[in-house]
Amino acid sequence: MSVFWGNIFLPLVWMALTGQFTFANYLIGFLITSLALWMVHKPGEVNLLIYLARLGRWLRFSLFFLKELTVASLRVVNDILTKGHGMRPAVIAVPLDLKSNLEITLLASLVTLTPGSLCLEVSPERDVMFIHAMYVEDVEEFRRQIKEKMEYQVREVLR
Amino acid sequence: MTLVQLAIYLAVLPLLALGILRMPDIYMRMSCNAKAVTIGLGQLLLALALHFGEIGVTARALATIGFVVLTIPVASHLLGRASYLSGQPLWQQTSRDEWGGDEAAPRK
Numbered sequence: 327m328s329v330f331w332g333n334i335f336l337p338l339v340w341m342a343l344t345g346q347f348t349f350a351n352y353l354i355g356f357l358i359t360s361l362a363l364w365m366v367h368k369p370g371e372v373n374l375l376i377y378l379a380r381l382g383r384w385l386r387f388s389l390f391f392l393k394e395l396t397v398a399s400l401r402v403v404n405d406i407l408t409k410g411h412g413m414r415p416a417v418i419a420v421p422l423d424l425k426s427n428l429e430i431t432l433l434a435s436l437v438t439l440t441p442g443s444l445c446l447e448v449s450p451e452r453d454v455m456f457i458h459a460m461y462v463e464d465v466e467e468f469r470r471q472i473k474e475k476m477e478y479q480v481r482e483v484l485r
Numbered sequence: 486m487t488l489v490q491l492a493i494y495l496a497v498l499p500l501l502a503l504g505i506l507r508m509p510d511i512y513m514r515m516s517c518n519a520k521a522v523t524i525g526l527g528q529l530l531l532a533l534a535l536h537f538g539e540i541g542v543t544a545r546a547l548a549t550i551g552f553v554v555l556t557i558p559v560a561s562h563l564l565g566r567a568s569y570l571s572g573q574p575l576w577q578q579t580s581r582d583e584w585g586g587d588e589a590a591p592r593k
Binding site: 395398399402403405406407413414415416417418419434435436438439440441442443444445446447456458460462465 | 500503504507508510512515516519520523524555557558562565569575576578579581582583584
């Protein structure tokens with residue numbers, strides 16, 4: 327925690343020393359103090375590196391989401407345009423390992439935004455999520471996909 | 486680039502309308518329209534941002550995309566939940582319904 331505040335306030339000292347109270351100078355001070363703190367502390371404690379790692383995780387999460395969105399949309403579009411229905415819909419109960427409100431909300435949004443699946447309900451005990459999906463060939467496989475792909479990504483991004 | 490995005494937007498909307506007509510039950514209709522709106526609106530706003538290329542417009546377009554992505558799943562989740570609880574039938578080829586069989590959340 328002291329490293330965190332040090333990284334926030336030491337740039338102010340830098341601004342005082344250089345005599346320029348501008349935002350750009352704060353950023354320069356931030357970089358320099360990050361470098362100084364990085365030399366004496368573990369990398370996991372320096373703000374700049376934490377922010378960069380978090381940014382990287384959000385970028386990876388966005389790419390994952392865009393990929394899911396595109397692949398699943400094409401499947402739904404294919405079903406809309408071709409004759410007959412290739413859907414195998416089902417309402418599936420997926421056990422939840424996520425605990426906090428934020429994590430469950432993010433997972434529910436992710437499931438709902440992926441075409442072909444719709445989050446219907448989270449049980450009052452918050453341990454099961456009921457998902458309506460359009461393409462369920464194998465129930466166990468579907469559960470495994472939700473857990474390993476989506477739940478894993480949600481946990482990674484909020485870590 | 487802008488043209489590509491406008492083309493996607495213009496392609497997605499008729500597909501959405503067609504999807505609402507073609508899908509056999511309310512859950513699948515919602516499955517396709519919520520995402521079509523997200524994709525379509527996202528592309529339209531991106532095209533807007535690229536066309537003007539100003540920071541103010543871009544920031545507002547990105548913020549709008551963020552709000553759309555945050556709010557549309559909530560709306561469709563609530564609509565789906567409400568339709569299920571009010572007894573909207575599932576398509577007859579639905580292979581299983583694990584919510585209905587669960588005492589934790591009994592079906593009305």
